[in-house]
Amino acid sequence: MSFTTLFLLLLIIIFTSSFFSISEISLAAAKKIRLRALADEGHKKASQVLNLQDHPGHFFTVIQICQNALSLAGGILGERFFTPTYLTPLSAVISDPQLAHTVAFWLGFLSSTTAFILLADLIPKRLALIAPEVIAMRVISPMGFLIKLLKPFIWFFNGIANIIIRRLGLPDRTKDKITSADIIATVDAGTAAGIIATEEQTAIENIFELESRLVPSAMTPREGIVYFLLDDSQEVICRKVIDTPHNQYIVCNKNLDSIVGVVDSKSLLGRIMNNQSFSLKDDGLVRPVQMVPDSLTLSEMLDVFKRTHSDVAVIINEYALVVGIITLNDVMSTVMGDLVNTEEDSLIIERDDGSWLVDGSTPVDDLERLLGFDSLPEDSTYETVAGFMMYMLRKIPKRTDRVVYEGYRFEVIDVDNNKVDQVLVSVLKPENGKTA
Secondary structure, three states, X not given: OOHHHHHHHHHHHHHHHHHHHXXXXXXXXXXXXXXXXXXXXXXXXXXXXXXHHHOOHXXXXXXXXXXXXXXXXXXXXXXXXXXXXXXXXXXXXXXXHHHXXXXXXXXXXHHXXXXXXXXXXXXXXXXXXXOHHHHHHHHHHHHXXXXXXXHHHHHHHHHHHHHHHHHOOOOXXXXXXXXXXXXXXXXXXXXXXXXXXXXXXXXXXXXXXXXOOEHHHOOEEHHHOOEEEOOOOHHHHHHHHHHOOOOEEEEEXXXXXXXXXXXXXXXXXXXXXXXXXXXXXXXXXXXXXXXXXXXXXXXXXXXHXXXXXXXXXXXXXXXXXXXXXXXXXXXXXXXXXXXXXXXXXXXXXXXXXXXXXXXXXXXXXXXXXXXXXOOOOOHHHOOEHHHHHXXXXXXXXXOOOEEEEOOEEEEEEEEEOOEEEEEEEEEOOHHHOOOO
């Protein structure tokens, strides 16, 4: 066989092997989410790749058969191609013919192995990782043809492999299940790469927390509720609307625990602007309000808003006492975070010295995320930063009370009627960073 023929055959083997390397990696690396999106857009080959990913046994058997056959053929041809090439010039340098032949053999072996590693394996696989979905759709047709062509060999080798796997008690299929942790990890990688903004990352993570966060973490607490009594005069109502403007107001009978319903501020302002006298006892002015337990999650609360076509609800505890109110805007603000909240609305404000001024009503989930904690001590027994301080201090906090935990100092800087209003969170120096 001539030198040119050997060279061409070796090139064909190398590039054919590179095709199988690209095919193998592209199918394994192609993301099902992107393939499903392409399939929904009408790309039939994307559906074929998805089907092959669900049943990859025949595909990988063909890959192994072809790659091993090509490697053997490449080794044989490589030895025949390189040895005569190196033998002639080496004979002039090495007088011993046997030694010259041995050196020529090893030079040929190393050269052909290097060519196969680079051109048939390493470079093709790296190229396949650049756009695996596109490449997988391009190779699916020829791979499908080879699967049909080599079916007898596939049955033989797969049969033996299945017997061995079953005897070893190993699963013969992978469980391809995407979890919320997988999505969050992908989002974290996107943020690290600069593709996703930090605020967007927080919003996505907040969405997955809707299933675990309870409604008290986003509510307006009892002491912050602005409400009307059913017997309030028009003057009292107007004064409250002016002093504390809101879209809706809770209406009670004699106290906050006797809820009558909710009144829309637009209905009140319309009557005020038209100089109409009114009373909260007027028909149609006060409408029913949804009552929900404090054990609901934010995800369940969204479902309640959807089913009842309302956007405000009163939260009660197991003793039928009002603990707060929650609106659709509260839930959405919890999800969107810094994307919608202004500095005045923010419960956590970073100061110039690197410390944080934290509102006492801040949910512990937000504090854990801010400081990178998996969890705070017994965080299921309290819901806010104020609750965390009470738990750690084991008493009603007073101004200047402080707690040191995991390298951070939490200091109470404002208290109002035994309620923790603000906490200053500072990073301790390493030498002072003892856990309390």
